[in-house]
Structures are given as structure tokens and as C-alpha cells.
Amino acid sequence: xxxxxxxxxxxxxxxxxxxxxxLNNKPGQVSPTTRKRILNAADKMGYRPNWRARxxxxxxxxxxxxxxxxxxxYVEQSEVVSLMVERLAEADHExxxxxxxxxxxxxxxxxxxxxxxxxxxxxPLPEGLxxxxxxxxxxxxxxxxxxxxxxxxxxxxxxxxxxxAMDHLLGLGHxxxxxxxxxxxxxxxxxxxxxxxxxxxxxxxAGLSAHAESxxxxxxxxxxxxxxxxAGERPTALLAYNDHDAFYLVRALNRRGCHLPRDLSLVCxxxxxxxxxxxxxxxxxxxxxxxxxxxxxxxxxxxxxxxxGPVLLPQELKVYQTTTPCPPGSSG
Numbered sequence: 080x081x082x083x084x085x086x087x088x089x090x091x092x093x094x095x096x097x098x099x100x101x102l103n104n105k106p107g108q109v110s111p112t113t114r115k116r117i118l119n120a121a122d123k124m125g126y127r128p129n130w131r132a133r134x135x136x137x138x139x140x141x142x143x144x145x146x147x148x149x150x151x152x153y154v155e156q157s158e159v160v161s162l163m164v165e166r167l168a169e170a171d172h173e174x175x176x177x178x179x180x181x182x183x184x185x186x187x188x189x190x191x192x193x194x195x196x197x198x199x200x201x202x203p204l205p206e207g208l209x210x211x212x213x214x215x216x217x218x219x220x221x222x223x224x225x226x227x228x229x230x231x232x233x234x235x236x237x238x239x240x241x242x243x244a245m246d247h248l249l250g251l252g253h254x255x256x257x258x259x260x261x262x263x264x265x266x267x268x269x270x271x272x273x274x275x276x277x278x279x280x281x282x283x284x285a286g287l288s289a290h291a292e293s294x295x296x297x298x299x300x301x302x303x304x305x306x307x308x309x310a311g312e313r314p315t316a317l318l319a320y321n322d323h324d325a326f327y328l329v330r331a332l333n334r335r336g337c338h339l340p341r342d343l344s345l346v347c348x349x350x351x352x353x354x355x356x357x358x359x360x361x362x363x364x365x366x367x368x369x370x371x372x373x374x375x376x377x378x379x380x381x382x383x384x385x386x387x388g389p390v391l392l393p394q395e396l397k398v399y400q401t402t403t404p405c406p407p408g409s410s411g
Contacts, residue, residue: 082126090120102126141172143379144190144198148179148205158351159222162372163199170380172196179205190217197379200224202268220375225269225389233374233390237270237348240364240394241277244318244346247362247396249285252405253316253344256282258293259301259328260320271320274348278318290314298324302331305343315405319347322354325361340403350397359400366394 084098091098093113100108101117109117145163164174177189177198183205190198190212197218200208204221209228212219221232248256258278260271275293282291292314294301305313319325325347329339339345339359347354350363370392 144195146200166376183207237273238277243396245281257314261324298328298331306335316344322349326353339401344402362402
């Protein structure tokens with residue numbers, strides 16, 4: 080039989096209310112001596128808190144939901160989930176994964192039936208969810224998403240990150256620079272358009288609009304096309320949408336005898352898991368997922384201390400092994 084507050088109260092000879100005050104560390108409600116007696120008795124009797132009862136009393140579940148619309152393996156293996164679990168654990172909370180598959184009315188009840196205290200929403204934003212959140216006053220934060228809804232949101236400054244990448248490549252003497260991206264089965268993220276636009280703007284400022292080329296293609300056909308072109312007609316540098324796209328493109332290029340940075344300099348976005356596996360490690364525009372997760376969790380757990388409105392996080396260029404000065408005579 081589990082030990083209850085009533086059992087502890089009878090052992091110590093105090094009221095149930097006094098035991099509750101002591102266990103919940105409410106100062107001034109019981110004397111230090113009585114609190115010590117209660118805690119010692121609870122420890123010796125093997126008392127374990129009834130979290131369901133505590134949640135009911137507080138009208139909080141101590142659980143935050145992560146709403147996602149991608150395959151589960153993609154989300155569960157992401158660094159964002161690990162960081163979120165750690166940050167929530169520091170606040171004595173837990174994470175619940177909520178797949179957002181199908182129409183919003185088939186699963187959104189999970190956001191307001193009491194099982195979670197609030198939610199973080201990731202890409203892709205389920206259609207109608209921002210309206211549902213507003214109509215039902217669901218505490219929510221959009222992570223790496225953009226919306227016109229009056230909902231807290233944190234994202235990255237992709238235009239600033241692109242400028243860092245392009246300044247680096249242009250500074251190395253590259254002029255034939257291509258923006259590369261794989262086709263996206265879950266729809267284009269806001270960052271795709273912003274990175275492409277910022278890339279085109281950088282090429283224009285450098286007077287290189289004639290060399291600007293944005294490619295959306297699978298790695299194998301693009302690598303085949305690259306390898307078949309004369310060296311003087313190939314791009315000398317590539318800006319890849321993310322480390323995932325770049326990782327598979329580099330493998331496809333290697334199979335055709337093209338190697339980085341000898342035949343091509345490359346900068347990718349995200350210094351994540353794929354880049355840590357890459358050889359050579361790719362020069363990357365890095366974004367702090369830790370800062371984004373910290374904002375989301377803190378905004379949900381203590382909204383009064385959080386910055387209002389959308390938050391835009393800066394990015395950082397990390398130079399590794401895939402960028403080198405453009406060979407003489409190759410700049411075009």
C-alpha cells in the first residue's frame with residue numbers, strides 16, 4: 080500500500096494540511112522543527128508524491144507538448160527534442176510528443192483537454208492551428224516558424240546568416256556561386272525563400288547577377304550535371320540550404336571524382352548532426368537551437384518574464400574544411 084499524507088500526519092501527530100505545507104516547502108506555514116520531523120517521517124515511510132493529485136490541485140499537468148507534422152523518426156532524433164527534454168526537466172516538467180497528422184479537429188483536442196500546460200509548434204505549421212490556438216487561448220510558442228497570428232514565436236535571422244556566408248565566399252575570390260537545395264516533401268520553409276533572396280541580393284551587390292543560379296534538384300542528378308560540365312563552366316562555390324542537403328550532395332560528388340574543397344568550395348546552413356558526420360566537415364552557418372529552445376520553454380512556463388512579440392535569433396559562420404580561395408583563373 081502506498082504511503083499517503085494521512086499516514087504521515089498520523090505518524091507525526093499533525094494535521095494533513097501541515098504535512099502538505101512541509102512537503103510543498105511553503106515557508107511560514109509550519110515551524111522548521113515540525114517540517115524536519117515531517118520530512119524525516121516521509122523519508123522513512125517511503126513516501127512518493129502523487130503527481131496526478133498534485134497536478135489536479137495545481138490545475139497544471141507539468142507537461143509541455145511538442146506539436147509536429149513530420150515523420151516521428153525525424154522529430155524524435157532531432158537535437159531540439161533532446162534540448163527541450165533537458166530544459167523542461169530543470170523546471171520539473173516533461174515533454175509529450177503530439178503528431179499533427181490530418182485535419183486539426185482530429186488531434187487538436189489534445190491541446191486543451193488538460194493533458195498539457197502549453198505547446199511548442201514546429202515546422203510544418205498545421206493548417207488552421209494558429210486559428211485554433213487563438214480561439215481556445217492555448218498557451219503556445221512557434222519554434223522556427225513565422226505566422227501573422229498573435230502567438231509568441233522564435234526564428235532565425237536567415238538573411239543575416241546568408242550575408243555571412245556570401246561575404247566569406249566572395250572574400251575568397253569566388254564569383255560563380257550557386258545556391259543549392261533538395262526538393263522538400265513537406266513544403267518550403269520560410270528560410271528557403273529568405274536564403275535564396277539574400278543570396279541573389281549578395282550576388283547583385285557584387286555585380287555578379289549573371290552568375291547567380293538557384294538549383295532545386297536531387298543530389299544525384301545535380302552531381303552528374305556538375306561533373307559533366309567543363310571545369311571553366313562549373314560553379315566554384317556552392318551555398319547549400321542545409322547540412323542534410325549538402326551531406327548527400329557531397330557524397331554524390333565524391334562518387335564522380337569531385338572532392339571538396341579542391342573542386343568546389345561549399346558553405347551550408349546548420350552545423351548539426353549531418354555536418355558532424357561529414358568528412359571533411361563543412362563550413363556552416365550555425366544557429367543556436369539551445370537559445371531557441373530556452374526561449375520557447377521559458378516563454379511557456381513564465382510568460383511574464385519573456386520578451387513580447389516575435390524573437391529573431393542571430394546566426395554565426397563557422398569555418399571548417401570545405402572553403403578555400405578560388406583558384407587563379409577560375410573566378411570567371
